[in-house]
Amino acid sequence: MRLIGFSTGALARADFRLALFELEQTATNSVELSALRFPELQPLLESLSSLHLSRYQYISLHAPSNFQGNQELEAAALLKQFAPASWPIVIHPDTIQHFEIWRTFGRQVAIENMDRRKGKGRTANELREFFVQLPEARLCFDVGHARQFDTTMTEAYRMVRLFGDRLCQLHVSEVNSASQHDRLSFAAILAYEQIANLISESIPLIIESRVGTKEIESELTNAEKAFRVHWVPLSRATQAV
Amino acid sequence: MGGPRAFQMLCDCHRCWHHALGEFELTSIAWQGTQLASINPIERLAEMTGSKWSNLNHAREYTIARRIELQQALAGIDTDDTSIVVFGSLARDEASEGSDTDWTLLVDGISDPLHVNSAQEIERRLILAGAIRPGPEGTFGSLAFSHQIVHWIGGEDDSNANTTRRILLLLESKALGNPAAWNRVLDNILYRYLTEDRGIWDRQKRRAVPLFLLNDITRYWRIMVVDFAYKQRARANRGYALRSIKLGLSRKLIFVSGLLTCFTGYLDFTDDQWFELSHAGNPQPLIDRLRSVLNMTPLENVATRLARYPHALESAKRLFDAYDEFVGLLADSGGTQKPPRDHLEGLPVDELESDKIFLHAQGMRRRFGEALHELFLKPGTELYELTLRYGVF
Numbered sequence: 030m031r032l033i034g035f036s037t038g039a040l041a042r043a044d045f046r047l048a049l050f051e052l053e054q055t056a057t058n059s060v061e062l063s064a065l066r067f068p069e070l071q072p073l074l075e076s077l078s079s080l081h082l083s084r085y086q087y088i089s090l091h092a093p094s095n096f097q098g099n100q101e102l103e104a105a106a107l108l109k110q111f112a113p114a115s116w117p118i119v120i121h122p123d124t125i126q127h128f129e130i131w132r133t134f135g136r137q138v139a140i141e142n143m144d145r146r147k148g149k150g151r152t153a154n155e156l157r158e159f160f161v162q163l164p165e166a167r168l169c170f171d172v173g174h175a176r177q178f179d180t181t182m183t184e185a186y187r188m189v190r191l192f193g194d195r196l197c198q199l200h201v202s203e204v205n206s207a208s209q210h211d212r213l214s215f216a217a218i219l220a221y222e223q224i225a226n227l228i229s230e231s232i233p234l235i236i237e238s239r240v241g242t243k244e245i246e247s248e249l250t251n252a253e254k255a256f257r258v259h260w261v262p263l264s265r266a267t268q269a270v
Numbered sequence: 271m272g273g274p275r276a277f278q279m280l281c282d283c284h285r286c287w288h289h290a291l292g293e294f295e296l297t298s299i300a301w302q303g304t305q306l307a308s309i310n311p312i313e314r315l316a317e318m319t320g321s322k323w324s325n326l327n328h329a330r331e332y333t334i335a336r337r338i339e340l341q342q343a344l345a346g347i348d349t350d351d352t353s354i355v356v357f358g359s360l361a362r363d364e365a366s367e368g369s370d371t372d373w374t375l376l377v378d379g380i381s382d383p384l385h386v387n388s389a390q391e392i393e394r395r396l397i398l399a400g401a402i403r404p405g406p407e408g409t410f411g412s413l414a415f416s417h418q419i420v421h422w423i424g425g426e427d428d429s430n431a432n433t434t435r436r437i438l439l440l441l442e443s444k445a446l447g448n449p450a451a452w453n454r455v456l457d458n459i460l461y462r463y464l465t466e467d468r469g470i471w472d473r474q475k476r477r478a479v480p481l482f483l484l485n486d487i488t489r490y491w492r493i494m495v496v497d498f499a500y501k502q503r504a505r506a507n508r509g510y511a512l513r514s515i516k517l518g519l520s521r522k523l524i525f526v527s528g529l530l531t532c533f534t535g536y537l538d539f540t541d542d543q544w545f546e547l548s549h550a551g552n553p554q555p556l557i558d559r560l561r562s563v564l565n566m567t568p569l570e571n572v573a574t575r576l577a578r579y580p581h582a583l584e585s586a587k588r589l590f591d592a593y594d595e596f597v598g599l600l601a602d603s604g605g606t607q608k609p610p611r612d613h614l615e616g617l618p619v620d621e622l623e624s625d626k627i628f629l630h631a632q633g634m635r636r637r638f639g640e641a642l643h644e645l646f647l648k649p650g651t652e653l654y655e656l657t658l659r660y661g662v663f
Contacts (some may be wrong), residue, residue, distance in 0.1 A: 145350055145450070179454055181461040183561070186554030206380060223552060 030058065031256075032087045032233035033249060038063030039202070039210060039237045040245070045073055049080060051242050055249065059087035061119065061198075061235045067093040067100045074111035087233045089117040089139070089169075089198055096124050105130045112137075117197050119169045122150035128162040139169040139197040142188060144177050144208045151178050153187035160192065167197035170228075172221055173204035173237065182224050189227045199228065201252045202237040210237045212244065213251040225258035311566065311573040312590070318577060319587035325598030326364075326569065326590070332601075333365040340371070341446040343399040347388050351379025353445045353452035354392060357410060359600075361444040363567045364520070366601030368611045371401035372409075374435065378416035378451035389413050409434050416455045423462060423486065430493055437490040440564055441524045441531075460560055464553040470535070471551060477536045477544040479660045480556075487528035488661070494521050511628050512614040518635035519596045526642060527568030530575045533656050534563050537575075569593065579652075582645055589641035592634045599631055 034057035037048035045062055052060065060082070064070040070093055082088060090112055093104055101124065108118055117139045125131060131138050140159050143150040150156055151174070160166060168188070175185035189196070202210035203217040213221075234256060240248050309317075310330075316323050337360065348354050357372040359365040373396065375389045389412055397403075404410040409431045419436045422428045436459060445452035463483035464470060470478045498517050502510055535556065539547065547555060563571060569590075576586040600611050607613075610627050622628050646657045 179457055181454075181457040181554065181557060183457045183461075183554045183557045186552065187558060190555075190558075224554065226550060226552065 030056075031230055031253060032059045033057060033236070033253060034059030034061070034085065034087070034233070035236045035245070036061040036063045036091065036200070038065050038091065039239050040242075043069045045076075046080070049082075051245065053081075053084075055245050057249065058085060059198075059233045059235060060085050061089045061091055063091040065091060065094050067096060067104065069093070070104055071107055074107050077111060077113075087198070088113075089119055089233075089235065091119045092121075092124075094121045094124060096126070101126055102130065105134075108134075117167065117169070119198075121147075122156070122159045123147050125159070125162075131166070132163055135165040136167055138163060138166040140166050141169040141200065142171050142174050144171075144174040144204055146208050152184050153191045156188065156192065160195070166195065168192045168195040169198050169200060170196055171200035171204075171237075172224070173200065173202040173210060173217070176217065176220050177204040177206075177208065180220065182220055185224050186227065189224065193227070196228070196232055198233045198235050199256070200237050201234050201255070202239075210239055212238045212240055212248055213255065218251055218255040221255035222258055225256045226260055228256060229260045311570045311577065315573040315577050315586060315590065319583050319590075321587055321590065323590055323594040325594045325601065329359075329366060329597050329601060330363040332367075333360060333363045336360065336365055337444065337446060340396070340399060340401065343395050344392055344446055347375075347391055347395075348446075348448040348451075349379075350448065350450045351382075352377050352385065352388065353449055353455075354447055355414075355439065355443050355445050355452055357438045357443050359520070361442045361567070362520070362523075362569065364569070364597050364600075366597075367603070368600065368609060369402065370404055371396055372404045372411070373446075374410050374412065374414040376414050376416065376439075376451050376455060378455050385413055407431070416451070416458070419455060420458045420462060430497070433486070433490055433493060437487055437528070438524075441487070441528050442568060456561065456564070457557055460557045461553060464556055464560075470556070471548055473545075473548055475544075475548065476541045477539055478548070479532050479536050479656070481532075481660065484529070484532040484660060487525065487532065491521075491525035491528075494525075507619045509615050510619050511617040511622060511625070511631075512611065515596070515614065515628075515631045515635055519593060519638050522638070522642070523568050523572070523593070526646075527571045529646075529657070529661055530571055531560060531563050532660070533575075533653070534560060536656060537652065576645070582651070582653075585641045585644040588637060589645065592638040592641065596631070596634045596638070599627075599634070 035048070035052060037045040037060065040048035040051055043064075043066065049060070062073055064073045073090075090108070092108065093100070096104065105127075112118060114137060116137070118134060118137050119139045119141050120131065121143065122140050123143060140150065140156065140163065142152075142156055145151065150159060156168070170185075170188060172185060175188065176182060178184055201213070201221070203213050205211050234252050236248055236252050238248050312323065312326055312330075315321075337356070340356070344354055353376045355374050355376045357374070359369045360371060373392065375385065375392060377385055393411065414435050418427070418432055419439065422432055423436070439452075439456060440459060443452070460483075463480055463486070467480050467482040469475070469481055472478065494517065498513060501513065538559070566574065573586075573590070576582055576589075579586075602610050604610060604612075610631070613627050614631065617625055617628060645651075646653050646661075648654055
């Protein structure tokens with residue numbers, strides 16, 4: 030079975046315990062523990078040893094999406110102390126001020142491509158500068174952000190073409206014009222199907238759609254449907270153009 | 271050197287010719303020559319043919335500086351949902367002081383009644399910046415909406431103005447300032463042309479030319495030619511001389527550039543590469559490749575292609591010599607005389623046959639046409655085969 034699961038933030042915002050409880054009844058085998066706001070980070074990290082995570086084959090952490098003052102340094106220190114080295118840490122490129130501290134995380138850091146609101150990290154070219162600064166970093170490819178930026182998915186293709194070897198996980202949802210993560214629509218599934226063959230089946234799908242408990246299963250089904258196309262590695266033809 | 275300087279000033283979107291060629295050169299597709307990434311294609315062709323096209327160089331420098339000037343004058347109006355787009359000589363790097371400013375506020379986002387205020391503010395600031403108003407047809411100088419441009423291809427709703435905006439967005443446009451909306455619309459237009467063209471995705475074909483796109487570009491060229499006759503009647507022959515010269519040079523150049531862009535699908539891929547592309551079924555790599563080509567000006571696009579044909583260099587030289595003269599003629603301030611552009615604009619049709627400036631310009635037009643004939647309609651060449659096969663019937 031494909032690695033697939035939810036972001037705890039999408040299901041219950043800061044209440045990661047509630048999100049994990051809701052996921053217990055599902056067929057998920059992956060999870061992203063989300064602390065999108067800085068005050069959420071320490072409680073989450075300090076709780077890790079008490080959480081029932083053994084059922085998950087893939088676990089990642091999402092770092093806060095905004096830092097004030099010294100919070101970036103504090104967050105990095107907390108993650109260094111508590112986060113298992115095998116768990117990818119997803120960070121938003123626009124939050125990074127101190128590349129030197131994230132560089133010490135090596136491959137553990139996963140840069141996420143951004144939505145249209147942000148001035149950085151939205152395109153392959155904008156991401157390039159972050160990978161220059163963080164040469165070992167991987168890519169958390171948010172297909173919803175990529176589609177919101179370019180509905181033809183050409184920018185998505187460019188990201189995979191340039192950074193496919195760094196691909197660590199996908200964020201899956203539909204991102205609306207207000208940059209909110211919605212459930213996958215018919216059109217979004219069609220769009221993602223078009224690039225699905227560029228994504229290896231081994232890459233975990235982390236769903237970020239904001240759904241209620243009753244909608245978890247259908248969203249899992251839709252996400253799997255969108256990415257079930259057989260992977261065709263980018264080779265001569267697609268790399269050439 | 272004009273090329274690298276142009277690159278520094280224009281590479282904000284990373285889709286300038288320098289970027290496009292540089293990236294393309296790194297691929298497995300073999301390019302002849304190794305200096306593509308560091309020199310403007312027109313300058314490179316000039317070197318290859320032993321030419322000096324100073325009018326084109328001067329126009330390029332002027333146009334780039336003018337775009338920056340206008341961009342600064344229009345700062346703060348565009349958004350992620352709206353791009354200020356220029357067309358015509360200002361987009362082709364061929365402008366001079368007498369050139370008009372064809373612009374549109376391209377909207378690709380939520381409906382906002384205040385968009386019209388933004389358009390009016392653009393017009394106000396352009397006038398303050400000394401810009402000459404666009405033509406009276408109303409195709410430019412106002413708002414344009416992505417939904418019409420993207421969704422209405424063919425059918426009754428696809429008016430002349432809509433077709434014109436769409437094709438010129440592809441073939442000769444540049445965004446001043448925030449290019450986000452412009453980029454999205456261009457990608458979406460190409461997405462439609464490519465995904466709805468079943469021939470491209472026919473797995474039996476060795477390679478393909480995007481015929482839906484090519485046919486619309488051809489249609490636009492025919493619209494221009496027919497509208498030439500229409501304007502002759504509607505404007506009682508006013509401006510005939512200048513329009514006639516432009517039709518045979520700058521207008522025709524756009525069509526040639528479009529034709530070559532469509533041939534990209536055929537010429538720039540090996541059979542194996544095309545096989546993989548058509549079997550994968552993803553339009554995105556082709557969109558990406560076409561955007562790289564279309565990001566060049568029409569002249570750069572033509573120069574890039576012709577530089578690959580050693581047998582065609584003499585004709586290429588004649589083509590660019592004629593065009594260089596044409597650009598020089600339009601930029602000529604006239605000294606103590608009336609500028610040739612103004613002279614041609616006001617020339618009565620019954621004086622055409624005896625007017626020295628018109629006859630001189632007509633010579634440029636004729637030589638340009640003859641060179642095109644040699645390049646595209648000379649049997650035995652790659653371009654001839656493709657032109658005959660896809661460009662005629």
